[in-house]
Amino acid sequence: MPHLYRRGFIHVIGNAKRQLASKQLHEIGYFPNKPFTLSYTCKTINFSFLLSGEGSYQVNGQDVAVTGPCVLVQLPGEDYVYGPNQRGRWEEFYLIYHPDALQRLRDNQIIVDGQFSWPINNIFAIEEAINAMVKAVELNLPTDVIDQHCEMLLVLSKMPKELDHQDKAVAAINAIAAAIKHNCQSNYSFQEIAKELGMSYSSFRRYWVDIFGVSPKNFQMDQRMVRAANLIISTNSSIAQVAESVGYDDQAYFSTLFKKRYKMSPAQYRKQHVVTIPAEYLGPSTSCEQEAGIVRSGIVGSLGVPEAS
Missing domain, CATH: 1.10.10.60 (Homeodomain-like)
Structure with missing residues (x-):
C-alpha cells in the first residue's frame, strides 16, 4: 500500500479520535510491520485486517493458525491472544468500534456468531478502500464520510470474488x-x-x-x-x-x-x-492499552522489532 508506506509507521491516524464520533467508531490504525503479540479480554469490537503475514490467533483458549489476507474479529467479553509467528511480523490495518455497535453489525451480517475470522477474497479492492479511507481522514472530510469508508471496507471483506x-x-x-x-x-x-x-x-x-x-x-x-x-x-x-x-x-x-x-x-x-516512528509503537503496552488490560509480548530492540536470531 504505497500511500501508507510513504507515511512510515502509523499507529493512530492523525485526528482520527477527534473525528470518529458517529456510528460508535473509536479508532483506526495501521501497523506495516507489527512485531508483537497482544493478550487481553476484549472490551470493544475490533476488526484486524491481516493484509500480509501469518501467525496465531487464540480465542478463549482455542488456537487457530491464520494467514493473510484475512480479517480477525474480537468481541466484548472474549479472551484473545494473537500476533505474528515468533520473530515474525505482519501487516495489519484495524478498526475499533464501541460495544453499542454490536447489534447493528450483527443485523448487517458483518458479525456472525461463532465466526472469529474470514478470508479476504480480493486484497486489491481492500487496499484501495483502505487508501481511500485514510485520505478522507487526512483531508479532514466529514465524519460521516469516514464512517462510510469504514463500513464499505467491512462489507468488501465479506464479499466473494468479484464477478x-x-x-x-x-x-x-x-x-x-x-x-x-x-x-x-x-x-x-x-x-x-x-x-x-x-x-x-x-x-x-x-x-x-x-x-x-x-x-x-x-x-x-x-x-x-x-x-x-x-x-x-x-x-x-x-x-x-x-x-x-x-x-x-x-x-x-x-x-x-x-x-x-x-x-x-x-x-x-x-x-x-526513522523519526516518524511514534513512541507508542515502541516498548510495552501504551497507557490506554494498560487501562484496557492489553499486554504486548515479543518486543525487543530499539525499533520495537524482534532481535535477529
Whole structure:
C-alpha cells in the first residue's frame, strides 16, 4: 500500500479520535510491520485486517493458525491472544468500534456468531478502500464520510470474488499478482507463466497492463521497492540484508532501483523516515492499552522489532 508506506509507521491516524464520533467508531490504525503479540479480554469490537503475514490467533483458549489476507474479529467479553509467528511480523490495518455497535453489525451480517475470522477474497479492492479511507481522514472530510469508508471496507471483506474476475485468464493473473505481492522476492518467469495459461506472452502482458496499469516486471519491482522501504524504516537490517530479502543479490543494483523510485538512497531514506516512528509503537503496552488490560509480548530492540536470531 504505497500511500501508507510513504507515511512510515502509523499507529493512530492523525485526528482520527477527534473525528470518529458517529456510528460508535473509536479508532483506526495501521501497523506495516507489527512485531508483537497482544493478550487481553476484549472490551470493544475490533476488526484486524491481516493484509500480509501469518501467525496465531487464540480465542478463549482455542488456537487457530491464520494467514493473510484475512480479517480477525474480537468481541466484548472474549479472551484473545494473537500476533505474528515468533520473530515474525505482519501487516495489519484495524478498526475499533464501541460495544453499542454490536447489534447493528450483527443485523448487517458483518458479525456472525461463532465466526472469529474470514478470508479476504480480493486484497486489491481492500487496499484501495483502505487508501481511500485514510485520505478522507487526512483531508479532514466529514465524519460521516469516514464512517462510510469504514463500513464499505467491512462489507468488501465479506464479499466473494468479484464477478468481473470470473474470466479464467483474468482470475489467473490476479492470483499470480497476489502471489507476487506476498512473495515478491521470488523469481517469476512470466513467459513460462503465459505458456502455462495457454497464452502468448504479448496477450498475457496486455491483460496484465489492462488490470494493473504496469507490466508484470514493473509490478513485481514496485512490490519489492515498497517492501524494501518498509523494512528499511521498521527494522535494524542492513541495506544488503534488505536487498537480499526482497530478491536482489547485488546491493548496488538494488540501491540504483531504490533511488530511482524514491529519489534518495536507501540510507538517506532510513535517516529521513526513522523519526516518524511514534513512541507508542515502541516498548510495552501504551497507557490506554494498560487501562484496557492489553499486554504486548515479543518486543525487543530499539525499533520495537524482534532481535535477529
